[in-house]
Amino acid sequence: MLSSFSRLIMSQPTERSRLIIPVTNPCEYSFSSSISRERKRRVKQFQCCLCALFLSILLVTIIITVIYSINANRIVNSTIPENDGNITVETSVISFISTTFPITDKQKSNKILEDIELWNEAIEEGKRNLLEKDKIEEAIPSLNIQSPSYRHQRVTATSKRGRELSRVGFVEEFATKHIYRNVDNTTIDIMCQNQGIPSGGCCQNKTIQCNIFHKYRSFNGTCNNLKKPLDYGTAYRPFRRMLPPNYADAISKPRISETGEPLPSARTVSLVIHRPYYRDDPKFTVMLAVWGQFLDHDITATALSQKVDGSTISCCGQNSTTSPECFPVYLDENDPFREYNVSCMEFVRSAPAPTCCLGPREQMNQVTSYIDGSVVYSVDEDFAKKLRTLKNGMLKVLVTSDERTLLPVSDDLNDGCNREEYEMNGKYCFLTGDARANENLHLTTMHLLWVRQHNSIASNLSKLNSHWDDERIFQETRRIIAAQIQHITYNEFLPILLGKSLMKKFNLYPKKKEYFKMYNDSLDPSIANNFATAAFRFAHSIIPGLMKLLANDTSSPDFIQMHKMLFNPFDLYEPGGLDKTLRGAMNTNIQASDSYFTNELKSHMFERTVEQTKQPKLCGLDLVSLNVQRGRDHGLPGYTKWRQHCGLKKPSNFKDLQDEMDPDSLHNMEMIYNNIDDVDLYTGALSEKPIKGSILGPTIMCLILDQFYRLKHGDRFWYENPHPPQGFAMDQLNELRKTTLANIICDNADNLETIQRKVMQKAGKNNMYVSCKDIERTNLELWKENLTRLDFVTDETKIIVKKSIV
Template identity: 40%
Template sequence: MESSRGYTEIPGVYTSSPRAFVGARRLCRNYQTCIGATVLTLLIISLVGLASVLIGQSIATNNAEPQPMSATNRTLVTLMALPFPRRDRDWYNSRWDENPVIPDAKDYPSSTPEPPTTTQDSRSDPEERDGGDEDVDEEEMMMNEDLNWARGDDRSLFPRDDGFNWARMPEPVPNVTDRDLSESLAFGSRDEQWRDELERRMEARNMSLQPGTPSHYHQHSFRKTSPIVRGMAKQGYLMERATQEIGRRMKLSREQSTMDSRRMADLGASPYCDSENQRSHPTRCDEKALYRSADGSCNNLKNPLWGASFTAFRRGLPAIYDDGVSIPRRSVAKSELPSARQVSTGVHTGHHAESKSYTHLAMTWGQFVDHDITATAQTKGPAGETIKCCFEGALNNDTIIHPECLAIQIPKNDSFYSSFNKTCMEFTRSAPAPRCELGPRDQLNQLTAYLDGSIIYGSTSEEMDNLRQHTDGLLKTQVTDDGRELLPPSNDSNDGCNLKTQMGWHRYCFQSGDSRVNEQIMLTVMHTIWAREHNSMALTLKDLNPEWNDERLFQEARRIIVAQIQHITYHEYIPSVLGPTLTKAKRLSPLEGSKHLLLSYDPSINAGISNEFAAAAFRFGHSMIQGLVQKIDQEGKNVAFQQLKKTLFNPFPLYDIGVMGDYARGSIAQMSCAVDTYFSAQVTHRLFQARGAKYGLDLVAINIQRGRDHGIPPYNRWRMMCGFPPALNFTDLRQDMDRGALDALSKVYKSVDDIDLYSGGLAELPMKDALVGPTFACILTDQFVRLKRGDRFWYENGDSPAKFTPNQLVEIRKASLARILCNNIDGMTAIQRWPLRHFETGNPRLPCASIAIPKVDLSPWQEDDPLENYNYGKKD
């Protein structure tokens, strides 16, 4: 029903119903003078009484003992005092590459606290000079001075004798002979060839996963890996095995193998260093380029491959492998760690609570951001086929078990899988990153690290080219009979998503910039609305600038889309994850109006994604997943729920009219689960469960096993890296963790030093007004600072050839997720102003036509005097 003001009636916000208490309001108007005098008298009396009470309390407070700082405030103060970005392996390597002379231990100052030094947070901040947030109060910046741990200027709290952190002095390594080096490299080459032969035997025996099974969906459909990774992985595997062999010959300690072996030899000219299996360097970088490259290269001019696709993840802390190179870690007691499935059932099951503030869309947006910046490459067979690890006799026969298998053992008394006689869960290791130096195993990120919309446009030139129409700057789409624009179809019947029954009706799964587009239906919706937004923007730019060619229309639309994604993420999402206080303190909040960031870009900052971020910390969002997915029709009268497992790799309903809006309305109305250690059974028992199957996979167990596969240091080490004292026992964690979660951890792990980062981080109490606890907040803050400060094309940068004009910045800062949803979802008529938050006071549900949800005006992009003969991106 339309109101007199033209708004669609929304109960609690806008209505045309008669105003209540008409008679009472009329009486107040007739006697307003008398009523006003009475209220004023009562107010004066109340103020006098209140002042007396406050004075008395002030006197009592001055005489009282100071109250201890709460655990939540203490951890927040600690994080705000840390310099960001944190030290990483790049910092360590450059420190000793620039000064290869290793001093004597007596001259090395790491065992004593270093004096304060100028850090990136303490120097004059250009954001502050240009209207950024005010400095944090000094009282909030104080540190607990009772900690008896050595600290350097990064304020980490590793013990003085700890040799597994970046403040250590490199240990002298024995001089390796040419013969030892040559024989070790030959050993690695022979082992790599043996693996090829094993894979051929397995292929001949058809030892791969059966299509339609949960494990096949996971390995083939979800964890897609580019064919070029196979050659890269062969190079990485060769160097990994060579490092293990040289370590055995030279009797290297674990620390030496992990942190110092790279200095033993220069292998750049070695015949075992295959340049064809390396990530190629760009021949030339244009420092005046207006647009990003498709693959992220040349963003950093000094280090052109920082943040580029198909490069290794960064290391925020040294990898922890049992042998210092590749073998997953064991307990500090030298026994096996509890099975990842045992940790899942012992720590991560139970009653899960709903979030009090966040919608289920917050989980999807986090996944959207994650799929823009991380995609770990997985080991595959010779032709890209899956690898089977769980079959009878495999554990006792290493002639048929693939060396990259790391299957998850399921206890015989498992509360769920035992009824199906299942004692093994498929798990294949991530592919090793290629390198031409000795050292521990790293993993490959197939995507660009930058928040650059690669989820829409792809992470290689070939992918981007394939997704474009090459007309009017548009992306490829398909249009339904009723005129709705959907993503282009994937016509590959073996893509792991398409179904013959659906293909018979010409309904296909979709293509986009990231191969996981079809994983869950709201993620597919998010891909779709951004493709629609791009095309709408390209057509508007063409109307404004008819002389622009296809290349310029595409690149300008892409540049604006990326800026909107960056703005929404840092304006709406990050403050929710880290809390507004930490977000502002670390200068992550966007500026306002037409202001630019000046001198904010720092080429010494590697924006590459850290292994700990990708394999543990940013997976906190899995805890937010609801087991039932909500749908609400356009009238709001019909509310339905669907099991999560039925929405996975099932994007076909989006071909039906109104379905996209139904899922979107349900997502912004449904509360997400709280971020804690408890997960829905839909993800711990039934992940990727196919039709007719009796069970699925356990996402939590997979996450824990992935952390061990990647050599992610355990939780206690990350506490020290983030400025918190190490826990000497489980009791030390009582102030920082949920009591029930801590009890569960103490029953599953033998030592507090064994706790996996993923489980320990989720067990922490969230910081005030944040989704995560302090250790995850530390890792996330480091990465989000890097993505902003280490991106030469960041949308707010004012010292870049590609900078936006002040008027263009004003428009970009109007961008909001609410407006994107309203503009691009059919039947979406109303939405809360901030859709990642639940509809409540201060976040009203508004009509999409409301001026309170501003629209981005593209008129500042109109060129009054276009440059003659200036063809952007036109090829010769």
């Protein structure tokens, strides 16, 4: 509607008015000559003023808009623009900075059980249940060797040692149930033996004498912490609990709804919330995910339940009787897999870990929690020797006809990887310090790089110190390798996950010059159950469905579906295969870190094509469903409990998360979960918006930050620690700080000539390609040991000692 002022202006004669108006008076004209000119001048003045006013307002509006846009872009760019600018409020960062790390774990209380008779009854009851389990599993079939589930159970392999210990854990679990059926107690505490109460052979207390001056790590992590030499960070120990487990029966049955009803199927959670959605993050490369998996395998290896002979357990067969360790994922009627008559996804529970007490079920980490290179060497000293040549500190390799070195081979045709058609041509999968090395081609290449790196260092040290024996060269090399893995993790990998502010605040960046002097022997660095089972599995979200393989001409890539890289390391036998794989990983964008997953992970995991198997199609597995199910299996409390534990606001309903979560994920979450407290940790944490300076939401960031803080501050052999004789000399340490994943790749690829300096980040203006010759390396000359030779010269009156440097 026009203002009265506008109407007034429009009603006055202007230069566009007709000069002759309808005649009512023949002598009346629109304007007289003098009056007309004056009015015309004034109208023009007014119009100019009006235009100037309008332009001024327009200019101010533009300036304000530009300033706002710049500020908005600053926020978006600093929080990874590939996530569409979905960020949480900056108070999330403030809450972390004001929180004390590491966060204090909440543990169940321990009690001493005085009733010796009840204790012994309970142990015998546990043993009877173990024998019954063995009989049941003997009668049920194992998995088809061609099935995706068989490969899944083999890739998460349980060692013989892990299998033996899990049987003790099983006895403890059912002994716990027996006791609580016979005592009047509403809470489940941890019950330990009083002095003199026999354990029924279930657990033997051990002591160990540690040599505090020993220079090298043990393979299994013992004696790293001198206060808790058998417990903190050692292999074959239970995962650490940040929060007490939430089991349906408070002892071992998988978590259920807060209302007592079953939770929605893990497959339904995957289909409804974690849908396929293709949104990449061009700032980072797949090498970020490759390093994450390699690192994960160095510090976590969950043991799975197996039959007594180590064979697999089938849970979705036609038998009405199943193993008590079965926890299959059931599919809804409208599930797409129903087209292939699939109604159940195989899932066997993680093996129970012995605790030497009776209480809620715990799970076992088969490797050391320390970042120590065990992924290369193994945690078992006897197996580590099998990987060695026992000459000049070298590791075994396979030498090809064209003089390239590959990993030693595994000729086990039942390992889930080897295939008859390749074996006939002399091509096998590979053998390393970790049984999962063949899981995907990228992971196998990383293993190959580090075996080559070990042998390169060992060869140089052998030349520099010809007086060193095989064991000395091997251990010194192993110590350098562990240091380089630690440095890459904290200098290149973690800053992407946590952001600069938190890295600086909690002393996580490597030092520039001096030693790190904050080792804390009261800190338990053991891997947390939630970290291994949920938080560090965030990286599955960033894996793209298509991977590049790049020859020298990076403009003409080949593409391969991700699932076809699984258990398929045979490309490494081909000349150029290693370099093509590495270039592809460094030039493929990751997917955005969010609640969405590629269909390659949701429908085709561990699947082989019909051509590969020559058998009818078998549906692949849904990795997201398995991750959700694993959290319930481990009794991980719901998502809201973890927010509260991290000092974040605990939501009381779904609306409380509107500003924290992806809106579509939150809406779908509300559709299938009855209660906000029912939401699984994996699902809730992945649905949070990333916080400033990171690719992660606040809950996952909190849990990862806590763990990596402990891994650095709680490691007596941390590479920057000054403690003699474990510590490096300062000049050696400064050389180790030159380590980058780029120079590891350059030195150990076949014919790679150029590379971006930060290989986990996309090449571009601030991360240009450079010649491998220009990448700085560690100078091993500083490891040359100068010997002092004493020459004795005798004259008539005295003996003269002359010193000389060898």
